[in-house]
Amino acid sequence: MDNYSVVGKRVKNKDAVAKVTGKAVFTADIKLKGMLFGRVLRSKVAHAKILNIDVSKALELKGVKAVVTCKDTPLIKYSIHPLMADKLAFEDMKVRHVGDEIAAVAAVDEETAAKAISLIKVDLEEVEGVFDPVEAMKDGAPQIHDHVENNISKQFTMDCGDVEQGFAQSDFIMEKTFTTQAQAHCSIETHVCVAEYSPDHQVTVWVNTQAPHPLKHRISQVLSIPPEKIRVIPPFIGGAFGGKIDLDTTHVACVLLSRKTSRPVKIVNTREDQFTATRIRHPTICKLKFGFNRDGTIVAKQAKAIIDNGAYNSHGPSVMGYHNVMFSSLYRVDNIFYEGSLVYTNKNYGGACRGYGDPQATFAQETMMDMIAEKLEMDPIELRLKNANRADEKTANAVQITSCGLSETLEAAKKASNWSEKMKTKKKYRGLGVASMIYTGGGSRGSGFNYSGATIKMDAAGTIFLHTGATDIGQGSNTTLTMIAAETLGMEP
Amino acid sequence: MVKKYPIRVNVNGDDYDALVDPRKTLLQFLREDLDLTGTKEGCDEGDCGACSVIFNNKVVSSCLVLAVEADNAVIETIEGVQKGEELHPVQQAFVDSGAIQCGFCTPGMVITTKAMLEEMPDPSTEEVKEYLSGNMCRCTGYVKILDAVENAKEILKNGK
Numbered sequence: 252m253d254n255y256s257v258v259g260k261r262v263k264n265k266d267a268v269a270k271v272t273g274k275a276v277f278t279a280d281i282k283l284k285g286m287l288f289g290r291v292l293r294s295k296v297a298h299a300k301i302l303n304i305d306v307s308k309a310l311e312l313k314g315v316k317a318v319v320t321c322k323d324t325p326l327i328k329y330s331i332h333p334l335m336a337d338k339l340a341f342e343d344m345k346v347r348h349v350g351d352e353i354a355a356v357a358a359v360d361e362e363t364a365a366k367a368i369s370l371i372k373v374d375l376e377e378v379e380g381v382f383d384p385v386e387a388m389k390d391g392a393p394q395i396h397d398h399v400e401n402n403i404s405k406q407f408t409m410d411c412g413d414v415e416q417g418f419a420q421s422d423f424i425m426e427k428t429f430t431t432q433a434q435a436h437c438s439i440e441t442h443v444c445v446a447e448y449s450p451d452h453q454v455t456v457w458v459n460t461q462a463p464h465p466l467k468h469r470i471s472q473v474l475s476i477p478p479e480k481i482r483v484i485p486p487f488i489g490g491a492f493g494g495k496i497d498l499d500t501t502h503v504a505c506v507l508l509s510r511k512t513s514r515p516v517k518i519v520n521t522r523e524d525q526f527t528a529t530r531i532r533h534p535t536i537c538k539l540k541f542g543f544n545r546d547g548t549i550v551a552k553q554a555k556a557i558i559d560n561g562a563y564n565s566h567g568p569s570v571m572g573y574h575n576v577m578f579s580s581l582y583r584v585d586n587i588f589y590e591g592s593l594v595y596t597n598k599n600y601g602g603a604c605r606g607y608g609d610p611q612a613t614f615a616q617e618t619m620m621d622m623i624a625e626k627l628e629m630d631p632i633e634l635r636l637k638n639a640n641r642a643d644e645k646t647a648n649a650v651q652i653t654s655c656g657l658s659e660t661l662e663a664a665k666k667a668s669n670w671s672e673k674m675k676t677k678k679k680y681r682g683l684g685v686a687s688m689i690y691t692g693g694g695s696r697g698s699g700f701n702y703s704g705a706t707i708k709m710d711a712a713g714t715i716f717l718h719t720g721a722t723d724i725g726q727g728s729n730t731t732l733t734m735i736a737a738e739t740l741g742m743e744p
Numbered sequence: 745m746v747k748k749y750p751i752r753v754n755v756n757g758d759d760y761d762a763l764v765d766p767r768k769t770l771l772q773f774l775r776e777d778l779d780l781t782g783t784k785e786g787c788d789e790g791d792c793g794a795c796s797v798i799f800n801n802k803v804v805s806s807c808l809v810l811a812v813e814a815d816n817a818v819i820e821t822i823e824g825v826q827k828g829e830e831l832h833p834v835q836q837a838f839v840d841s842g843a844i845q846c847g848f849c850t851p852g853m854v855i856t857t858k859a860m861l862e863e864m865p866d867p868s869t870e871e872v873k874e875y876l877s878g879n880m881c882r883c884t885g886y887v888k889i890l891d892a893v894e895n896a897k898e899i900l901k902n903g904k
Contacts, residue, residue: 261842263839263840263842264839264842264844266844266847267838267839267842267844268831268835268839269847270844270847270850270851271831271835271838271839271844271850271851271854272782272822272823272825272826272831272835273780273781273782273783273821273822273823273825273851274782275847276781277781277784277848279781279784279785280775280781282779282781437882438846438848438882439784439786439787439792439794439846439848439849439880439881439882440784440786440846440848441786487846487847488846489784489786489846489847489848490845490846490848490882490883491846492882519785521788522786522787522788522789724846725845725846725847725883726845727845
């Protein structure tokens with residue numbers, strides 16, 4: 252770090268002054284001339300057939316300018332996995348969870364929009380729902396999507412080495428089941444969107460999104476609008492944590508309502524909307540079986556996981572993929588078996604959420620490691636060191652470990668925490684613990700092009716313009732990218 | 745139409761005469777009628793503190809106060825904290841301490857810190873934590889926020 256003049260030094264956050272003065276403009280602060288206010292009609296029941304939607308009474312209400320339903324859309328389903336797309340912006344045949352979107356209105360103010368929502372008459376025929384993924388997989392369980400039997404959206408198996416032989420050769424076998432719950436991201440700023448159609452049929456969407464470029468393409472797909480007609484602008488973003496990475500019906504609603512009214516339309520989610528109708532962390536049930544020797548070597552490990560998808564796929568398939576890779580790649584184990592089932596239930600559905608499946612897998616595996624240490628009467632750090640990944644190795648599941656400081660980190664943490672002394676004098680009800688984790692990042696994987704790229708332009712005055720797809724959601728990327736550019740160009744940040 | 749009521753309220757040193765819907769919150773009045781959007785709506789039920797303003801020298805959650813209750817009140821919002829070109833010491837301390845991540849809680853944090861230091865110039869760490877307990881930072885930057893409060897306290901004590 253000594254060789255750098257900017258990187259590694261303390262630099263003040265570029266956005267700090269705007270934020271401490273209240274001048275930073277967040278999406279909800281945007282007010283455009285002639286702006287209308289939108290609301291989304293969301294299902295109050297978990298599972299029902301939609302028989303009829305009558306919007307006539309809502310349209311008659313003074314101040315209501317437009318109502319949209321599935322009939323205003325080309326009925327194109329979406330998910331981040333195009334081949335597993337299963338969600339309509341507005342459902343046409345069925346609602347599959349409390350909060351599922353049915354219609355949206357635009358009116359002169361929020362109160363009128365809310366009133367109009369209550370005047371939309373939806374004839375529903377409630378059907379039995381299923382809320383437990385284990386129940387949902389059983390024969391005879393209510394089927395949530397017509398094309399998906401036993402509600403199993405995806406099943407995935409990975410078999411490396413010979414796990415049965417590994418168990419047979421182990422001194423001990425331990426089997427435990429770990430469950431994790433749903434979690435809301437709870438960013439203090441709710442989801443907000445403003446869309447404005449220009450007279451030449453271009454639409455500008457101001458939205459607190461973590462991913463403006465993918466969002467443009469998703470709006471384009473779902474509404475069959477050419478992407479060059481859509482401009483997505485993320486203003487300052489009040490926290491996201493993965494919850495603002497996906498297309499949301501509020502985005503589609505704003506675009507459609509603005510097109511229909513030729514006026515800007517704004518939708519601000521309430522806190523209740525956030526909890527019922529924006530993405531959550533996937534709950535999981537993870538059955539682990541580990542085979543290990545007296546000296547602490549993990550010989551074989553197996554995970555049988557059920558990922559509770561909720562009503563739609565969203566990021567579910569890749570969250571399950573991460574759950575596997577993060578479970579399987581941590582520690583040097585020759586024999587690994589993973590079986591994952593992604594299961595639909597009639598609940599709000601999961602999406603990207605801090606760690607993307609990793610925390611669920613790591614919680615299970617690391618608790619298991621502590622249990623193994625206890626059984627072997629071994630120090631939990633020693634057990635982890637015994638099995639720690641090393642640089643320049645390939646794991647059994649073919650993940651190339653490039654750099655790796657796991658052992659060094661564990662040793663340093665042991666020393667800095669005065670671990671050995673504390674373990675000896677530890678009292679009942681006082682916690683002392685250690686956990687390892689592995690993670691990979693970077694937005695360009697699997698997308699076919701490099702989201703992580705940046706371009707730099709310089710004008711005649713020597714001013715540098717840095718263009719990046721990264722959105723600053725509080726992590727400070729605007730500042731750190733400026734620092735990297737300044738370092739490279741030999742300038743002040 | 746709902747009957748509206750006249751109020752006179754002083755916000756950041758200026759008097760405003762307004763006719764307000766009796767159901768309108770002070771938060772809505774500030775953001776929608778006065779365009780003072782630095783005050784944020786987070787939970788809209790008094791839990792998060794993003795909408796904190798100083799109301800007759802006391803910090804309140806403006807989402808829990810009706811605009812009609814602000815009749816004859818003196819209110820300070822984040823927009824009133826900076827005087828002239830220089831940041832207020834509390835603002836400067838938040839900038840210098842890196843006590844800002846997404847920034848959505850920041851106006852409420854700054855307002856609450858300012859009110860606290862005006863009420864008690866030398867709070868203990870425990871008193872600071874208690875005073876700021878109604879302001880949430882979901883990015884979990886509390887340590888640096890406490891650093892910022894400490895810095896602001898020192899600057900103000902030394903009479904800058």
